[in-house]
Amino acid sequence: MxxxxxxxxxxxxxxxxxxxxxxxxxxxxxxxxxxxxxxDFKIDCGAECSRRCALSSRPNLCHRACGTCCARCNCVPPGTAGNDEVCPCWANQTTHGGRKKCP
Known part of the structure; x- marks a missing residue:
């Protein structure tokens, strides 16, 4: 015991x-x-974006945007959506039209 x-x-x-x-x-x-x-720890963007985009209705678009954001921020929020507060860089990325870039 x-x-x-x-x-x-x-x-x-x-x-x-x-x-x-x-x-x-x-x-x-x-x-x-x-x-x-x-x-200089780099995350595996391919694996993290596959996890993040697993439930996406447009997986190719999601993977492309996620890969860009991951490369810039070296961060992918947990889960398949939301949780942007974990990675502020991720949340601040926008398109030319002013919409959120990162899925």
Missing amino acids: AISKCFLACLISSFLFISMIQAHAKIINTNGIGEHALG
Whole structure:
């Protein structure tokens, strides 16, 4: 019983430590472009855009716009829609007509 409590405490501590490291690694600078404290970490835009555009009614258009936004911002918000507050650069991209560029 004592071993399982110790194991559970270590497991919870590990998860907390990992989440603190991940939260510290992401720094948003003043213009909203994501930079990472752990070097020039580039996300896999292809995989992230496939995830983001999975439910799109126009997947080719979504992938093209997402790829452009991902390359510029090095960030793709979680989920298949919304959550733009996680990546301010993503939310601020607009088309020539003034509409939101990023899906």
